[in-house]
Amino acid sequence: MLIGAALSRAVRDMDAYSGAVYLPDDEGRHLAATVICGAPPAIFTMPDRMSVDGPYATAMAYRTGRPVSVGATDASFPAARLLPLVPFAYSVVAVPLIAEEGPIGTLTVAWVPPRRHGLPDAEMLRLRGMGASLSRDLARLGERGASIRANRPPVVMPLYDGVAQEREWGLPGIPGSFGMSLMYQVYKLSAMLNEARGLPEIIHAAEQRVMAPFGACCFALATIAEGRLRLAGQTGCQMDLTEEIHDVPLTRSTPYTDVIRNRDPLFFTGDDVLSSDYPSTTAGGLQSLAVLPIGPSAAPVGTFILGFDRPRRFGAGERAVLLMMTSQLGLAAERARLGENERALAQGLQKRLLPRTLAELPQVVTTARYLSAPTSAGVGGDWYDAFCLPGGRIALIVGDVEGHNIDSAVIMGQLRSALRAYAAEGHSPAGVLARSSDLLADLDTDLLATCCVVRIDPETGVAEVALAGHPVPLVCGPDGVVTVPDVPPNVPLGVPLDGAHRTAEIPLTQGSLLMLYTDGLAQSATGDPVLGARDLLASVEEPGDASLERLADRLIAVAPDHEVRRDDIAVLLARYEGDPCGERRRIDRMAIQRHDLQGVGAARRFVRRHLREWGLDELSDDLEVMASEMVTNALIHADSDVEVRLREYPDRVHLEVRDTDPHPAVPAPITASEETNAVAEHGRGLIIVGRLATTWGNSPSGRGKTVWLDLDTGHGSGSPCFGPRRRVGPDAADDDRRQVTRPGGEGARS
16 A cells, blocks of 8 residues: 555656556566556556666666656666557656665656656656655565565556547546556457467457457558568458568568567558658558557567558557557467467378278278367377288278377377288288287387277178277178177287287178277267267168268268367278179279379270270260369369279269369359368369269368269169269259259368
8 A cells, every 4th residue: 555655646746647666576686566557558568577687767777776767868878768568659767766775666657648858857856755755664664574575466556537538449538438448459359369269260350359449441460481471361451552561571671571670569640651761662552550560579470550541640558559469469370370380280190191092892892081089289099991911801990099199190100000011911800909019018108099900801701800999890781780790899909918819700791881980980878989889870871872982971970070079080981792703893993193184085085995895885975074074173173193993883883083182072153162162173074073973972081082973874773872864954053053962071071
């Protein structure tokens, strides 16, 4: 109370804007504010801590024991500075508080706008007298054993009367209305930025809580990248302004770069002022401009530009609030940038660790889906794999390393390579797991892993299964009945096991479906992932539906939402199609090099040749057109090598075009947003595909995607999932908006 009463009396009697009493901390190396008094929002710009050896007026008064005046003519202390980081013009007088043993603190008062001719001698004498009186009172407290140290956060005393208010804020004559109206926007901006998950939401917060309240017509936010300014987002800016901001070297003198180098905001209250200071800068024809550094004052990370189409002045309170806001925006933008870098790293790592394509045999058809957990890293330890083994057998593997971070993904990559190598050496599924468990123990990690290894012999239709603490794979017969095989669970990889891993053999009939999965796919009411996955598969499996891709999409569509689940999802589907000694399903593939547009013609010839060999010439015209459209899209938009696969079924022909771009292929008429439209493959080609194909879709496959289609041959009984053939007509474009089969959405993305 003693310090507060003395400070408020000094601020009022000196007609000052704000003031503070600073005392040394316990170590005596810094001065800390004990009480701050003044009008909002200026009181929030008063520093609460500074070094005793600093060049500021408060520190110099404490060191020298003499009053220091800054902001007016004072030849005694030409090197003294104002208070740090205050974004408007003002003047300061700091009076030392001295006891018999030496200085014990300072009494500092500030004026906004600055006093042009300094403090008159009479007023300086009065202020020094107030300081001397406060010094005596503090000394008496010290004699009674009280601590004269700044050992707690400062007490803030708002002072409302006698403060000039800007007309844009608050109500005239209502004490505190001006400052509280400004600070309300600071609070709301902070709340929005705390919830912002990326740069688009940060830009929206700036639009709602900075641009709109200040009555600006536009704003832009630019960040530093490789020694240049990069425009991160803007609203309402003309092209001339964005061109002046984007890709400008920091070494060039512009308003947008000077605020970063000098770490001081710039306020231009009329276009004539801007043109006189920066003749080559047009600012898009704006009349007034506020240019502020964003981020920490010691190391700004970018620039914030607030533009007005009319002349506008910025009062002291507005300048203070703008600096507070841009400091928050800078920190949020930096968090978003770091988050984007981490997500890009995680996505790149995940893309390389998962298989690019799955092995395919005439007797076994496979497809897979992967969804990452909703974590900041966006990467986890789930994986899947399918590949050919010596002797014509095929291996299916699904595993899960505990955790959802980069370490989990790295261990997953090592385990996947080891499992693949051990299986290729000819070891049984039990031997593969035993060797992999020993390897994980030798990697000196605390992480454990679960795994399921299946080896299928197409000649006998027997699947040998071994588990390492992993959920049991499910078998769905041709009639749609889902069964849970009896397979010993064993212990996870990395846990010592006495004896060998126990295995089980599962007989597969022609048309049987085998589903391997991780426990993130489903949870039942009992918490058993096996029961949950069984119920899930039974609910989406349609007997007679031969499309694994469509089944995988349905599984993902009904899986837990991204915001609800807490684990990754990996699903591997394999359909056993019978003994190779019987009638073989004809299949072939071709590869097209990246950007080889002549490959489109090669794909048409590939399709024509095989359809002629298979006695399906009547399908050649339609399938050639669709193949050329799909291959053209992949070559132009995916920027990768392309693989074309053609497969014959009793009732249809299946065509796949595979590339390494994970973005979905979307026909132009059904594009949902500008963001999707900017990255998705689109055009009339996919409308033609949707019109001619019996059914089509987009299926992620680890490192990229597969655009696939089925074309009904008219032979055999067919499948209930196939509708009537569609032909191109005069109204095809409009009709396709209703009939085209959509890709699987977010749930189908790898």
